[in-house]
Amino acid sequence: MDYRNILTICPYCGAGCGLYLQVLDGEIVGVMPDKEHPVSQGKLCIKGWNAAAFVHHPDRLTTPLIREGDSFREASWDEALGLVADRLTHIRDTYGPDALGFLVSAKCTNEENYLAQKLARAVFKTNNVDHCARL
Amino acid sequence: MAGLAAAFGSGAMTNSTPEFSQHTRCFLITGSNTTETHSLIASHVLKAKERGATVVVIDPREVQIGRLADLYLRPRPGTDVAWLNGLMYVIITEELADQEFIETRTEGFEEMWRVVQGYPPERVEEITGIPAEDLRAAARMYAQNKPAAILYAMGITQHTTGTDNVKSIANLAMLTGNLGVPGGGVNPLRGQNNVQGACDVGGLPNVYPGYQAVTSPEAKAKFEAAWGVEGLPDRVGLSVVEMVNAAGEGRLRGFFVMGENPLLSDPDIHHARECLEKLEFLAVQDIFMTETAQLAHVVLPAASFAEKDGTFTATDRRIQRVRKAVDPPGQAKADWEILCMLAQRLGAAGFDFASPAEVMDEIARVTPSYGGVTYERLDREGSLQWPVPSADHPGTPYLHREKFTRGRGRFHAIEFQEAAELPDEEYPFILTTGRIMFQYHTGTMTRRSPKLEQEAPEPYVEMNPEDAARIGLDGARRVRVISRRGEIEIAVRLTERIRPGVVFIPFHYAEAAANVLTHAALDPVAKIPEYKVCAVRVEPVAESET
Numbered sequence: 001m002d003y004r005n006i007l008t009i010c011p012y013c014g015a016g017c018g019l020y021l022q023v024l025d026g027e028i029v030g031v032m033p034d035k036e037h038p039v040s041q042g043k044l045c046i047k048g049w050n051a052a053a054f055v056h057h058p059d060r061l062t063t064p065l066i067r068e069g070d071s072f073r074e075a076s077w078d079e080a081l082g083l084v085a086d087r088l089t090h091i092r093d094t095y096g097p098d099a100l101g102f103l104v105s106a107k108c109t110n111e112e113n114y115l116a117q118k119l120a121r122a123v124f125k126t127n128n129v130d131h132c133a134r135l
Numbered sequence: 136m137a138g139l140a141a142a143f144g145s146g147a148m149t150n151s152t153p154e155f156s157q158h159t160r161c162f163l164i165t166g167s168n169t170t171e172t173h174s175l176i177a178s179h180v181l182k183a184k185e186r187g188a189t190v191v192v193i194d195p196r197e198v199q200i201g202r203l204a205d206l207y208l209r210p211r212p213g214t215d216v217a218w219l220n221g222l223m224y225v226i227i228t229e230e231l232a233d234q235e236f237i238e239t240r241t242e243g244f245e246e247m248w249r250v251v252q253g254y255p256p257e258r259v260e261e262i263t264g265i266p267a268e269d270l271r272a273a274a275r276m277y278a279q280n281k282p283a284a285i286l287y288a289m290g291i292t293q294h295t296t297g298t299d300n301v302k303s304i305a306n307l308a309m310l311t312g313n314l315g316v317p318g319g320g321v322n323p324l325r326g327q328n329n330v331q332g333a334c335d336v337g338g339l340p341n342v343y344p345g346y347q348a349v350t351s352p353e354a355k356a357k358f359e360a361a362w363g364v365e366g367l368p369d370r371v372g373l374s375v376v377e378m379v380n381a382a383g384e385g386r387l388r389g390f391f392v393m394g395e396n397p398l399l400s401d402p403d404i405h406h407a408r409e410c411l412e413k414l415e416f417l418a419v420q421d422i423f424m425t426e427t428a429q430l431a432h433v434v435l436p437a438a439s440f441a442e443k444d445g446t447f448t449a450t451d452r453r454i455q456r457v458r459k460a461v462d463p464p465g466q467a468k469a470d471w472e473i474l475c476m477l478a479q480r481l482g483a484a485g486f487d488f489a490s491p492a493e494v495m496d497e498i499a500r501v502t503p504s505y506g507g508v509t510y511e512r513l514d515r516e517g518s519l520q521w522p523v524p525s526a527d528h529p530g531t532p533y534l535h536r537e538k539f540t541r542g543r544g545r546f547h548a549i550e551f552q553e554a555a556e557l558p559d560e561e562y563p564f565i566l567t568t569g570r571i572m573f574q575y576h577t578g579t580m581t582r583r584s585p586k587l588e589q590e591a592p593e594p595y596v597e598m599n600p601e602d603a604a605r606i607g608l609d610g611a612r613r614v615r616v617i618s619r620r621g622e623i624e625i626a627v628r629l630t631e632r633i634r635p636g637v638v639f640i641p642f643h644y645a646e647a648a649a650n651v652l653t654h655a656a657l658d659p660v661a662k663i664p665e666y667k668v669c670a671v672r673v674e675p676v677a678e679s680e681t
């Protein structure tokens with residue numbers, strides 16, 4: 001039996017409360033507040049207490065998918081990324097960089113958002129980069 | 136956050152959440168359902184209240200935090216600039232302004248006063264419906280209990296006049312010298328957990344990481360050198376709403392979407408679907424099959440927050456570590472890994488990172504306000520609030536201490552303008568939309584969390600009982616809400632929380648997305664769609680129809 005508490009941050013709102021994910025044999029079994037956290041000070045709201053409820057949900061996407069007609073078929077990473085790379089490159093080469101757009105995400109980490117905007121700007125040469133949550 | 140950047144030179148929350156319970160003596164809360172959307176920030180307000188702080192809430196909808204208010208005002212929606220100017224009128228004419236702060240730290244006071252002169256409380260009452268005496272009382276409470284903090288959220292920014300609203304809020308805080316002090320400030324509460332960080336690291340069409348303008352030749356040269364590339368684009372790109380429209384017009388042909396569901400968060404959902412369906416290629420990277428992913432040509436399975444390392448930046452500029460607890464399901468991978476793999480497929484250099492810690496090292500090199508951030512420091516110190524320019528800098532709990540980022544704080548002279556769409560005979564109600572506590576943004580995560588789904592299982596519209604009687608609801612449980620753009624059928628809840636003439640729909644639900652109805656007029660500067668105000672008609676649905 002392997003039990004660990006992993007200190008992390010609530011994924012729900014900008015308050016940024018601290019919490020521990022309780023992990024038993026590779027599965028999250030609970031959430032605990034972080035007493036030392038300067039904002040949440042050992043408390044969480046109902047969303048924080050349920051922060052991990054969707055993580056092991058059966059609807060999670062588990063494999064790359066490629067459209068075929070009206071449905072999707074499973075694909076390997078190699079095939080899916082190859083297709084993304086080819087199609088984006090083709091559109092840029094045919095219509096110019098500003099025919100491409102990139103949405104980054106307020107749910108992703110700083111590192112991921114940084115890489116996504118770097119990909120748009122440095123590789124595809126477009127500033128069409130935004131996210132939905134400035135809204 | 137264009138409004139704050141224009142006033143102060145920096146667009147972020149000026150102060151820190153823990154200061155509210157420690158220092159703040161008066162809160163002015165507006166356009167923020169704080170108790171429900173930022174509960175643990177509200178708990179600092181609660182603690183302050185217990186030690187005697189005053190709370191003023193100004194919101195068209197009776198929000199839960201209104202229950203703690205010493206004074207609670209309900210203006211007509213879309214009239215924020217008018218009551219903000221009214222508060223300033225009272226503060227200036229009753230000589231409650233901070234003269235020394237105005238003289239030594241700001242500019243533009245005279246121009247601002249020339250406009251604000253036109254907003255005596257009696258005129259403001261005519262525009263907003265706030266009784267003149269209540270407005271005077273609110274102005275005195277805010278000006279006389281220092282430090283005073285203004286807290287606001289999307290209720291303020293989601294208007295065609297959003298940027299004006301924010302500039303007016305900045306005016307009010309400068310007028311009373313409530314900047315550069317612990318417990319004061321202008322505090323936009325960001326909705327989703329990492330909006331602040333996504334903006335900080337360049338997830339915007341006009342700036343590189345650290346808000347360095349893409350139009351600046353120096354910034355361009357700097358990033359070309361840092362990234363080892365040539366010819367970075369120097370024109371401002373399209374915002375999300377503009378990208379969706381450009382897709383509809385065939386100007387945007389390929390769209391790469393990471394962790395967002397733009398279909399459901401776009402203000403005009405029918406239009407958004409039509410536009411996205413025209414794309415030549417749509418790739419979506421997400422943890423669930425969202426409404427947007429269903430339209431994609433390729434869907435890439437991503438890892439959730441519990442399955443990866445990284446950092447989030449909280450609304451008070453607090454950079455904190457996210458830590459991997461479990462492996463992602465099946466073949467899913469972290470977004471940072473997918474992006475690196477994709478870049479390598481494209482033959483691009485500069486994406487061979489072995490870990491998010493290495494990505495942060497690069498962010499720190501190119502982003503002055505993150506200059507001193509490393510995983511090692513975050514592990515040791517818990518969190519760092521930017522700006523943290525160097526390895527020996529402790530971080531910055533509150534901004535603008537001795538001077539503003541732009542030097543002097545700038546007052547803006549702002550006249551009140553009516554919202555883009557007003558109620559009329561055919562569409563007599565004002566519809567406002569917003570968040571409720573148990574569901575989060577488009578609901579992709581919360582609606583798959585059984586406890587959260589139980590708390591708020593069904594979409595509904597809130598309506599005042601007086602209005603219900605007027606439209607002849609007569610016990611019907613469902614209504615049709617109709618705007619110029621579309622209609623939805625939805626359950627109705629009668630409540631005194633909402634003022635007559637106004638109806639409210641939370642926007643988390645795909646089956647009755649409030650965004651079908653709302654208005655895509657854009658704030659000309661911030662390009663935030665006007666979600667908060669649009670005109671609708673409400674009709675009862677007979678039981679036999681349902």
Ligand code: SF4
Pocket residue numbers: 010011012013014015016017040043044045046047048049172173174175176
């Ligand atoms: S626990 Fe609640 S208040 Fe804290 S970050 Fe999560 S959602 Fe926000």
